[in-house]
Amino acid sequence: MNTHNEGLSRRRVLGGAVGLTAGAATVAAGLPPAGASAAATRTAPDLARCREQAAHVTITRDDWGIPHVVGRTDADAVFGMMYAQAEDDFNRIERNYLVSLGRLAEAEGESAIWQDLRQRLFVDPAALKRDYGRIPGWLRRLMQAWADGLNYYLATHPEVRPRVIERFEPWMPLSFSEGSIGGDIERVPLTQLEAFYANRSVPMTDEERGLLFREPRGSNGMAIAPSHTRNGHALLLINPHTSFFFRSEQHVTSGEGLNAYGAATWGQFFIYQGFNANTGWMHTSSGVDNVDEFAETIVTGADGSHSYRYGDALRPVTTKTITLSYRTADGGRARRSFTTFATHHGPIVREADGKWIAFALMNRPVEALQQSFLRTKTRDYGDFLQVAGLKANSSNNTLFADSKGEIAFLMPQFMPVREDRFDYRKPVDGSDPATDWRGLHTLRSLPQAVNPRNGWAFNTNNWPWTAAGADSPDAADYPRYFDQAGENPRGPQAIRVLSARRDFTPQTLIAAAFDRYLTAFARLVPGLVAAWDGLPDGDQQKANLADPIGLLRDWDYRWSAESTATSLAVFWGEALWAPLTQAARDAGMSMWDYLAERATDAQRLTALEAATERLRQDFGSWQVPWGEINRFQRNDGAITQTFDDAKPSFPVPFTSAQWGSLASFGARRYPGTKRYYGTSGNSFVAVVEFGPRLRAWAVTAGGASGDPASPHFNDQVERYASGNLRPVYFYPEDLRGHVERRYRPGN
Template structure:
């Protein structure tokens, strides 16, 4: 009786906080929590067990909120199109873009027709999050004080983000800022300007490797899981239930499935894809008597409109702006090209996407995994796969519209005719793919699928429509084929070494062009070089193009490479390919010897100015630092940090570490790249190792804030404790949600 009274007092105190939760809800959540066990291992990784899958999901969301509630909330502010309510007017058009494609009213409708098993998971998602808020009254959400079960259905596919984010904001702003009551004056968004801005961004993406039995020292297949995301974007968890769930890997904050990971029988790694799963349409729009019409098959059809009322924060006050929005059956209007209005058509099946994302975690072999893929709910990813039976496989994309021949779908197509309409979807069996290639390995590094297994074992480009795989080759892809081809048999250790191979392929042609052109300048009558260049050239000539914390040549090469690329980028003609390899060739051919030499001299001067000398080892400028754990991290040259040898994937670094200087810093600090990384061997027992960026927790006072940073920065991995008997040997804390 005393325990019961204590329980109700605790519940009443929690309810009395800012959260509006009823006593009945609290009692029900407490009862569900009794069916959940969370074991934190000595790295802080949560191993969550429930009686049912829904119980496990309840515990997962509770544990995620413990580790980083701010990121859970932030992802749903994005999905809801409500970032401007906390970030201000600058986020208004991000919210508009989101709401043009996905809205809460429709998510509620989709929830209503969801199958019972999915509703159970959706309720567990909301209940686990809300129970965390109810039992942690000191946590102050920025906006979301209650989570609803329909919220995960706001994503255009099963992962945070999806395809909506590729719609250019500047084009959207230029169109919708013309309306009365708006004040934004957008620059004209030309195709070459958009391409330039994209080229300036730090590349993201991922690496996935699968090793078949023929190239495995043990005869068991191996899998590398190496997503490149913004740091701390995903956390490491294990999710199990008495109903057969047992998945380990990376979960995005606020989602309730293992996004990239493995179970007892198989593993899956997703890499970002350029497979063309969405199309732009040019709409012929006219105005008659104050109303808009679009043309279709020779007829004038009334253009559907809607009013979106968006709230934003300005000077501490909530303001509201209303937008009149438009759409055709192709999708919402997102801008103009000349006098044509532009609409976007993309995958719009949130339920199927969420079903696929969850069900693939319970697949046990190639056939089962491929069956789940027939839901066609993955629009932005490729998949690298391995299973315990020895099968390795790769699919390029998943949701793939079937298009009529005769049109260039890389460009906007005519929206006034049915001749450009999608003709259903390609079957999974029709996608660009490979299964058990003869060379025994698969790699994808956000590059073309036609080199995934090297020469002779990769898919044949001529057998597929061009829109299925427009992806270019990149330097990571070239390096991956090199390192996977040259070794006869891999172990977990040598697979880790392959994933951290230090060679920077991107400099193999670029840097020799600098050395050659400098020599040309010296060979001229009375030839000289700009200040500092002649002293630096021997270092660059001797460099083996491998990254190292102690390499001065790497520092010179990267600073110079970035500078010469900035010089050349405005010279790229509009519409010309800007992938990394073709752009390197362009830089070599369209910068003069004098410009290359001057860029190196300016690099030397920059290093002297910032560090007092130009002979700066790469590890002194390329640093890992985590100070606050906030979503927008701050960096400080005066605070402790760690040297990192690996670098931007743009240069072919398989282990990716995107870094730059920040306000007030001279050193570069990483913010994107390797996040959750794991290697897995599928034998009679699963054996795996992993590492995350920094640590599991987001609080600086937690022992798991940066406990993995030494491993991460050195390319080392910790053991994964997958089986209960192994977990029990490394328990830091065992508890139930709410305790």
């Protein structure tokens, strides 16, 4: 394998080589020493140093509870940023690091042990500590400020009791450096990891096999050039579709040029999706194939040692012991140790057809953290592209716009070069050197759309081949591994709204982001109506379904809270979807294509019967306004909520992205409920205009605070549901008259 292409070593490129060549994991990293009290640990940081740093930080809460953090230096700003995050939702910060460090079982028990093992195959605290010792001084100062901000919060809030992490250490951000939800590691199926390392048969779940409906994950991003705006200024739509309350809306500035506003993932010290005065960046989950499995041929020696074939040679399998701690039922601690294996391709994560499967992904924590922070200080597209040269973004497309009027659609910069004759969507033969990664693609060789002539670019987690209309990259020019997502119903909808005008304003872009047309049903419902039309007169099914068909026949395919057709269509689509999932999979088709092209008339009509019956059973009638079913409810600050039809909730008019709605609300029934409650989809929405003076509007799901007692726990719900974004207070003068309180950390 050529590991010298563009200066990248194998240890940086392949995930397993970091996590599986170092020594045994440090099980208690970040925990207080044995016998130390929580109070002693919380006062362990140099409080004098923290107080001095706090004196250089001001936090201003506006009338929506959004923190505007100002620091003398970037490190001061990071200190205040983390302190403010902890004020709003310390629980989510700690949980994100329990996950990223592979320590969730220490809080949740042995049931989380396999998730922790999966994480620790790739993330080794000992290796991260060594990386921390070699990072640039500017980054070390930020990471120390990150730890100090969190530890100072705990020291000044003794009533807050962490579940596990009593003291945050400055190397820890390297375990969670890119910002995506879940990330590439989550592609490893936990059941098969358990089957391999527990040496027992564990069947894959229907979800792992793709047989259950999974709410579309990802985001929408749109960038519009000055040529297509009324005011001659570039516009950017920032619309992440994540689990609710996963990110904190913040504004962070410093005397060293930092001035970033947007959504920061809890526990991270950079604005992940947002903007500064000159540039804006929106990440959408990409369909690129840059995570690969290699089927290894294993040879076991007489002494029990393992080797794997590589070309004409045998190479020794790398072994490593990982010891994990977990919480017992009585609140105590226990440990489990695993002997793990790796090849040069990556760690072994499962077995299939007699082969051990090695898993290769990006593991470049230092570069990822640098890229994530530095992009927030870019001044134009040239700056942004220079930062992208770190090539440590693996899972995200980017929509970009700047104050010079430049716009762009960019794909992930971490793209291994491979021979396109191999199908990397499946495990490839690890014994064949030709299947190895051969360095990384240059930025210039990636599909992109920079300043396209059509005047706009977008992504809805669909393929890149329509990102800029006629000016999109051509699939024929690229290896097939540049996309495995294909099209989805939001893609045609985005093209529809972006092609509708050449005079966009911030307000009309917001309207486009909440356009009510459902492209999936516009494609699917005519087939249902035709199936009914084809029934003979006098048929009992035709008589039973006459009224529901009449409602759908006259529907304009637009959602609204008052629409009974939306309710019927969603229930029908769900009833049609579930039984045909395996068939679509076997046919190698997307579900939307299969439902439109292969579903039989009988299947369509039977699903409509099931939908009307379910509506009658749950709501007493098959004609129920969508807003009566589709609800937003936030009862408490728990990460996993319990929903209750008897408790207050708010109607949401838009649907799941599954049906082509750009504004996404991933909702379903829960145990004991008949109504649908949303937990993902639109989580933060912002529209930015990059004029001589930046203007922006935004909304956050629920509110800025995770504390049910806070007035900002649920104060944005009505704006969220209606798409009525509030003005962003970006400049100090914008804050005048909108300040709720101003203070220093610890005061």
